[in-house]
Amino acid sequence: SLLSASLLGIDFASPLMNASGVCCRYNEELDAMLASDAGSLITKSCTLLPREGNPEPRYTATALGSINSMGLPNEGYEYYLDYAVKHDYAKKPLFMSVAGLSLEDNMAMLTAIREAKLPAIVELNLSCPNVPGKPQIAYDFEAMESMLEAASRVWAQPFGVKMPPYFDIAHFDEAAAILNRHPLVKFITCINSIGNALVIDIERESVVIKPKDGFGGIGGDYVLPTALANVNAFFRRCPDKQVIGCGGVKSGAEVFMHLLAGASLVQVGTALQEEGCGIFARLNAELAEILQRKGYRSLEEVRGKLRTL
Numbered sequence: 001s002l003l004s005a006s007l008l009g010i011d012f013a014s015p016l017m018n019a020s021g022v023c024c025r026y027n028e029e030l031d032a033m034l035a036s037d038a039g040s041l042i043t044k045s046c047t048l049l050p051r052e053g054n055p056e057p058r059y060t061a062t063a064l065g066s067i068n069s070m071g072l073p074n075e076g077y078e079y080y081l082d083y084a085v086k087h088d089y090a091k092k093p094l095f096m097s098v099a100g101l102s103l104e105d106n107m108a109m110l111t112a113i114r115e116a117k118l119p120a121i122v123e124l125n126l127s128c129p130n131v132p133g134k135p136q137i138a139y140d141f142e143a144m145e146s147m148l149e150a151a152s153r154v155w156a157q158p159f160g161v162k163m164p165p166y167f168d169i170a171h172f173d174e175a176a177a178i179l180n181r182h183p184l185v186k187f188i189t190c191i192n193s194i195g196n197a198l199v200i201d202i203e204r205e206s207v208v209i210k211p212k213d214g215f216g217g218i219g220g221d222y223v224l225p226t227a228l229a230n231v232n233a234f235f236r237r238c239p240d241k242q243v244i245g246c247g248g249v250k251s252g253a254e255v256f257m258h259l260l261a262g263a264s265l266v267q268v269g270t271a272l273q274e275e276g277c278g279i280f281a282r283l284n285a286e287l288a289e290i291l292q293r294k295g296y297r298s299l300e301e302v303r304g305k306l307r308t309l
Ligand SMILES: C=Cc1c(C(=O)O)[nH]c(=O)[nH]c1=O
Pocket: 021, 045, 068, 069, 070, 071, 072, 073, 099, 125, 127, 128, 129, 130, 131, 192, 193, 217
């Protein structure tokens, strides 16, 4: 149909899904994603053991988006593996996001997930900005190379990576070159939140979240142009891989922009957090209206067709 998409040879009824972290920590949230008009769903990034995360308030929405320093609160990987075992893959594809606190933790989780022999798609999170003392892996190119080498060896089948935003052409070049050296990395999700931003409330003359003196990852309108640039930068540099777009989606227009930039699927974070799962029916309808108005009959005809001047 008009909104059909595919990733890793798997079919999706809609290109839309949640961004990991939103509407996906608990079974009830995942079931709400399953019942929604999203084409697929992804679990909260998981660690070896359950985590409470950072002290609250740790998420705040603003007029232009959101700021968060959740601190990787999750139920531990076995909880999400249980969900993945029970999931009906004929209904909707399921992604699992993995964000171990160390390379060893990631290998232990990937081994356990691999041994469950499930059709779940793994998105290895290389970009969590909010675990105090833990740098974002993808901002340390040596650490990223080591992680991808180990993950490729242990997982030994296609997987994807969740990348932070880059802001320098030389960094796009270097990060893409590393990813291109790992053929099992079949998709790249751009972007995670823009890390360590600061939102200030002038009435209270204060920051708005408790962890890290108010420093946190931002999403929403703030990040859309950076998200589109990262989608297009990796789309251009990694012709053998697919790109999932994430960042700044709140209407069909931004979904269409991500598709033009090269995205195969599109994730929704802040707007989903604020509107709830009903957003997917709205976004599908708005996207379909744009495609029909412009005479497109498939997403294929749009993907990567961004014109330059
Ligand atoms: C996995 C932790 C992440 C978190 C978090 O749990 O703080 N927030 C983000 O914006 N991105 C992440 O990747």
